[in-house]
Amino acid sequence: MVRYLLTIICTAFSISFVLKLNAQDTITVQTFTWDSVSRNAWFAFPDIPTSEIERINLIYNMRCHDAAVGVGSVGCREWDYSCNTFITDTTRFDSVLANQKKYIIPNYTESDFYYSNSATFNCAQYVQKNASYSSLSNAINATIGIKNSNISFKDKDGRYFYLFKAVDLLNGGLKPGKMPALKWNASKPGSLSFLKINLKNTNDDVLDPTKADLNSATEVYFKNTDFIAGVNTLIFHKEFNWDGVSNIQLELSFNLNKSNSTPEIDAFNAQNLAIGSTEDTWSLAQTGMFGLNLPPQKMSSVADEISISFWANGDRNTLPVNTSFLEGVDKQNNRQINIHLPWSNSSIYWDCGYTGGSYDRIEKASSSSEFSGQWTHWTFTKNARTGIMNIYKNGSLWHTGTGKTKPISVDRMNLLSNIDNQLSYYGRVSHLSIWNKEIDSSTIQDWILDPGNTNHPYYNSLLYYYPMNQNSNQTITDVAPNPATIQNSDFINWYKETGRNRISGYSSISELPVTTFVQGTPIGYKVEDINAVEEIPMMKIPVTEFEIEKGAPKIVNRYIVYPGGDLLVKDESGMIVDFKTTNYDGIFTQKDIRYQRFSPAKFELLSLVTPYGNNLDLGIEGKTFVFDVSDYAPILRNSKRLSIENGGENQEELDIKFQFIKGKPAREVKEIQNIYAFQLAWFPDIISSKVMEQRNLVLDNRANSYKIRSTITGHEQNGEFTSRSHFFNVIGSKSSQKFDFTVWKECADNPIYPQGGTWIFDRAGWCPGAASDVHEFQIGHLGDPGTTIKIDYGLNGANLDAAKYLISSQLVSYGPSAYALDAGIESIVRPNSERVEFERFNPSCSKPMVQIKNFGTTDISSIDFSYFTNSGTIYTYSYSGNIKPSEIKNIELPIQNLEIWSKSTDSIYTVKIDKVNQKEDDNPRNNLALSKFKFVRIFDFDPVFELRTNNVARDNSFRIKDMNGQVLIEKNNLPAVTTTQENLMLPDGCYTLEVNDASDDGLSFWFYPNLGNGSVAFKKKINTALATIQSFKADFGKGFQFDFVIRKTTDASDLEIPLLLSVSPNPAHDYIDLKISSNKLNQASIELLNATGNLVFHKKVSKQNSDFNETISLENLRPGLYLLKIKSGTQEYIKKLVVE
Structure with a gap:
């Protein structure tokens, strides 16, 4: 029979810092909800002076869309995106160092732009082909058409399509096969510049000007061509292969002929077989x-x-x-x-x-x-x-x-x-x-x-x-x-x-050139490249001139000009082959105008990156974070714009509340201001101070202490996966100091796991599904109130090309501390079932853990706690240690038995600070915290713990502790592909399993398929078989903790000899290490039997300290299944052993 025991969660709504939290003490502002479509809206915050706000909590809940498991566009979305929460205060302003070009010239990056007010022309170089042969064997001349007209190319350029029917080609004597040339008879000589001929086999019987095929024909001729009066043979640079059944489409195009002397070609009349474009297009x-x-x-x-x-x-x-x-x-x-x-x-x-x-x-x-x-x-x-x-x-x-x-x-x-x-x-x-x-x-x-x-x-x-x-x-x-x-x-x-x-202006024409298609085998055939330069008109360019006016770029002039001066001549591949000098009327000389660009002040409340959503289940109620945003009290007043930005705003459903706890603050937040406007900056630009330049700020004269708070996350390939040292250099009226810090975050202990992507990989300041790190630096000792300080942000170390950073930074100004002696409960870490930050420590039945902060000015050396549920027993504990002002410390509170959890009927855990330094605390309002709790797993039998490693040796370890933290069994450096089993014959009580992975990639991770898969489980012996009754996901990253209770139907006092039996490795090769832990057992007999029941090993052992430790050699044993028996008095323990 399996039962469950309670463990605690500190829900956002249950957090309390006062002995009695009345309705008038706390104001909750609901902003976005799961069903909100927008992530950018105005909300009304209470207009309460900062002197009357003790604390502000941001309660941030996210769940998969429709509470569905993530897959593709269902549930949580697949990818990790930055998801930053901002408050915009339109009564304040941010400034960003900006650069404005004096002139904006499309696609031009040089310093001087030469221009002309009148049209200019450039050139482009093309490769034409000059084909020739000395003679033609087996020549066939198939002439199509009988002259009854002329085609006079009077236009300066044109593009024509002609269709020659297969029946006419066959009747003219043409045969299937290659043709190296064609002939046209010119009744008048002339020239066609850039003459191009394309041919194709086609099934079209007519040419329609609405659907001419402009692209699929094969170029066979491209050359500046002079026509003589009489027959002109145009030799192809690529022979055309006629299939013998298709019609032939001939495309002819030519360019401007400056001599204005164009030829006249013999032609014949036909309908629907010719189209052309000759008008201006x-x-x-x-x-x-x-x-x-x-x-x-x-x-x-x-x-x-x-x-x-x-x-x-x-x-x-x-x-x-x-x-x-x-x-x-x-x-x-x-x-x-x-x-x-x-x-x-x-x-x-x-x-x-x-x-x-x-x-x-x-x-x-x-x-x-x-x-x-x-x-x-x-x-x-x-x-x-x-x-x-x-x-x-x-x-x-x-x-x-x-x-x-x-x-x-x-x-x-x-x-x-x-x-x-x-x-x-x-x-x-x-x-x-x-x-x-x-x-x-x-x-x-x-x-x-x-x-x-x-x-x-x-x-x-x-x-x-x-x-x-x-x-x-x-x-x-x-x-x-x-x-x-x-x-x-x-x-x-x-x-x-x-x-x-030309692709426009096509119409039907009634004339085709009388054309002789030439077939035969060319003798002495050769093709030579000819570089030909074509003049092209330059397009007009808009040039926009800017000046800075009232902190913003302003267009003062707009010019429409042509490029002038030296123009680059390029070939077909874009290579520069020459330059052409043209007239110009002036020069626009480029320069950079540096200025401060102003915008409404935007404050980053939270930097979070969405989790990888594939196969992710955040539950029906989602996952809830709680963040202290009291530093933002000066701006969280009246109507403000709240926005979620940077790509991840719609990856999950969001529910966001603000909890304003009224009361006297430990330190009033007098002011908060952005040092730099929130921005995305590249590594080289930060180093060169193109952005994030040194800033001058005035220390608020109403305050007496100051800090810098900053959140920085790295992105792009180098920025995301490369650790870098950053700094704030502060120069004040009293002194100066450089604050170095590393932007790097371990991700394998992420509380939201497993995820669909590379969630375990450490990153620069962030992890998928987690809040980014906040860095804080006290700077009050560097300058006096009312004086100017200089703050410069930068990076240490070598340049990273593919690295950029999202940077948020504020200067927070505080009034004097309100209390000399003030210990406050920040959070209940364990037990805690509603705050996702603490999910890796919960559910729990072991020692509660609380976070204590010193809000006063006096060092704390002792704290007296009382803590309880409604089970009836009040526990007390006196902590001794040292907690400096503003320091936060985790403190464990001991318990003697399980009654604090098992006899509770309302699932509420309470912890209270009674005395600090042996006297009453100056501020009792933050001395009480409550939280809900859930059940842990109960085993009413002696469970068997089993861990099977993957292909990595010495990577995994585990240990089992009792509720007081005493280690009962511990195994380190487990071999690869090995199953370790532990028979947990223990008295009733609370126990903690800790499983760790040295490589931070769990027992299975999709990114490393060659490492194989392991498993972790608790099992129950049913007859001779072991049935899994509690399994764990193998993709657990760094490790996991699991609290459980053993509560057997037999009282612990009735157990003759409770013990822990450990055998490793199993399967084994040469030896096994046997460990027996028991408080009552003094002597035991060890027997090893083979599959037929024959005794192959026997030894009597006595206790050494608190354990029996024995190494048994297996060198002479055949591979197979064996039974290991431990006998003491009337009790007998049996465990299977596999020898390989």
């Missing part, structure tokens, strides 16, 4: 400027489905960098739509739909040719009902994701930048359209150049269509139903598209 160019505000009214119809489609040509000289092509947010400013095209890692991200603190996302790595240097058509779709998100490239599925069911709600949206204009796009864009419907691949391909056509099958679902081909200064026209034209107060950069870059 434009695209919208983004050079890192502010984005465009999309008129949002039509986005209200987007909920479950969306498609966003466009052409993009990224700037290959800039990308990849962190970009945002567009971003939409909801009314709470949560991201609902976002496209990174790309991110700096060259991956493309598609985010869509937000709920529950996160958004749906798919991503895929890409190559530079996909996002820069050429036009690519992209379509991003989502269907929240099916859970599918897709990315299409040039009409074909490129990436997909499933299980993406978060709904979409867009209130504001920016094009070509993120919502706050901090991330921009770099490149050109055209034909942008948005639907409230998921568009499929075939529809994308069919309308890739004309998505706004009224015949489009999803036209009724088209919300926006911006062709972006209008070259108007301040408007971008929407040609979708109910148009929402974008009005831009700034200029719009329109870029004229020419030649091979």
Whole structure:
């Protein structure tokens, strides 16, 4: 039969510091609750003078969403995030050392920017191909078309597509196979600059200007070409292989011909076999400027489905960098739509739909040719009902994701930048359209150049269509139903598209060139590279000039200019190959303007990191922390904004209360002020004082003592997992002192365990699921009230590149101590069942433990305690020691038996300070504390303790103590993969099991699968078998403590000889160590029997001190099962032994 015995918890609402806690003594302010949607709101705090507040407790409860076990998006969320609690006081101000550039010039980092007020041109170098052969064997010349017209390339540039039918090719004599050239007859000579010919096999029977294939053809010819009057042979630098059954699509493009002498080519008339773009066409160019505000009214119809489609040509000289092509947010400013095209890692991200603190996302790595240097058509779709998100490239599925069911709600949206204009796009864009419907691949391909056509099958679902081909200064026209034209107060950069870059302005034409396709085997075939320079227009650049006015940057001028001076000439790969000197009208010389940026004062009340949520169960009532935030009394008054920030605010449900305990404080908090505004700072910036520079502060003249309190947590790979020494250097009117401290926290003893991730790894100042460390330094001796002190924060040691720190720091000013002699109870550590900080010590039936703080000015040398439950017995204890002013010490309070717990009927434990230093305490209000308690496990039999180690030798140890702390059995350095069993034949009483792991990784940890798995359990002997009746999770980190009670049906006085029997190792190889602990046993007989019952070892032993200790050799024994018998008088104890 298994029973349970009480052990105590100190609930946040049960904490008491007075003999009688009346309703008027404590005010509780409820803020966020489990069902709160927001983590940022205003709350009314009591307007009580700091002289009348004895203490303020922050009662912080968190539980998994809906009290469910964490897995993915159910229950506690998977990852550990910073989760910082702030109070913002808008009547005070913080300042941060800030740097403002005199000029903001997109994508320019040099010191001097040469500019021109008129248009400038640069050059780009391309590699053209010059192919030749000396002769052609087995030549075939298949001429398609009979001349009845001319194609006159009068335009300065153009792009054409021609379709040659397979039947005509076969009739002309062409055969399946490779062709190295084609021939055109020119009736008039001329030149075509950057002439490019692309060929492809196609099943298309007609060419439609709404869906021309602009990307999939193979380049066969690229060269500045002079045409003579007569036949011109264009030799391919890559032979084209005709499959013999498909039609051939021929794409021809050329650029501006400065000589204005263009050839005329023989042509023939045909319908639906040719399209071209020759009129001026434009695209919208983004050079890192502010984005465009999309008129949002039509986005209200987007909920479950969306498609966003466009052409993009990224700037290959800039990308990849962190970009945002567009971003939409909801009314709470949560991201609902976002496209990174790309991110700096060259991956493309598609985010869509937000709920529950996160958004749906798919991503895929890409190559530079996909996002820069050429036009690519992209379509991003989502269907929240099916859970599918897709990315299409040039009409074909490129990436997909499933299980993406978060709904979409867009209130504001920016094009070509993120919502706050901090991330921009770099490149050109055209034909942008948005639907409230998921568009499929075939529809994308069919309308890739004309998505706004009224015949489009999803036209009724088209919300926006911006062709972006209008070259108007301040408007971008929407040609979708109910148009929402974008009005831009700034200029719009329109870029004229020419030649091979044309993607707009296509129409049907009726003329095809009379073309002779050449087949045969080239003799002496060779291809040479030719560097050719192409002139390109420079885009207009916005230059914004700033000055600092009233502590804030202010725009004083905005210039729209062209780059001038020496311009870099680059090749196709982005390598610099030359420079070009252009005229310029002036120079913008960059400089840094350093200033203090002011904002409403934000005070960090608590730094906590959320636990790893997978498989985590925080229970129906969650886990509760209690924090003393009395230092913040000056600002926890009247209406204040409370916020939870930095990413973890929605990982769990939160319930946060403030408990104001009225009374005279031991030291009144006169003032609290931020030394530095809370901020995230990189290691090199701290070292160089770019941030966290030396500060001058005035010591409050109403106070007489002062301290620095600071919480610092390290992040990024180096910052999180590297211990570093930090410091505050203080220079006052009396003296100076450097306070060095290490930001490093042990995590393997975390009270919330086990967790789903790497929770056991030590970190810089924080652990998953725990409050961060607070560092405090007394500085009152360094300066007089009313004088100025200098405080400088910094780091010691070598630079860490990938390290940044969240830094909170305050100067707290106190009035004089109210009491000379004042001992107060801070907390009941054990027993305690409601405060998660003490969960590793509970449940407990052993000595209670209390935290005592010296609130007075006199050293404490003795304290008289009384403590009790309603069991009837009052225990007393006199502590002797030394507790300095402001020091906190843990004190154990002895108990004689279990009656204090077992006979309690209300589960309340009370502890009281009666005297301090043999006299009455000056302040009795903090001399009483109460707590609830729970039952520990009761065994009504002699349990067997069993520990099986994993693959690590000498890593584990355990010991069992009685309620007075006496060690009854202890085993250290246990061997690997070994089971140790202890028969606990003990008298009734309370016992404590302590299991430890030297490597801080328990008996099992997912990160180290090669270490294997161990186990810990209590077992009960049932006939000849052992049944597990209490097991423990093997992922326990540093160790664990378990209190239990043995209360057998037979009174302890009836037990003939209570003893502890220990045999190790078991299984054994060469020997066993036998230990028998008993207060009554003086002599014993040891027998070892094999599986057939034959005696193989016998020895009589006598007590040595309080124990029997015997080493038995097993060298001559065969492997197998043996029985070990201990006989004394009429009693006999049997234990199984395995010899390997």
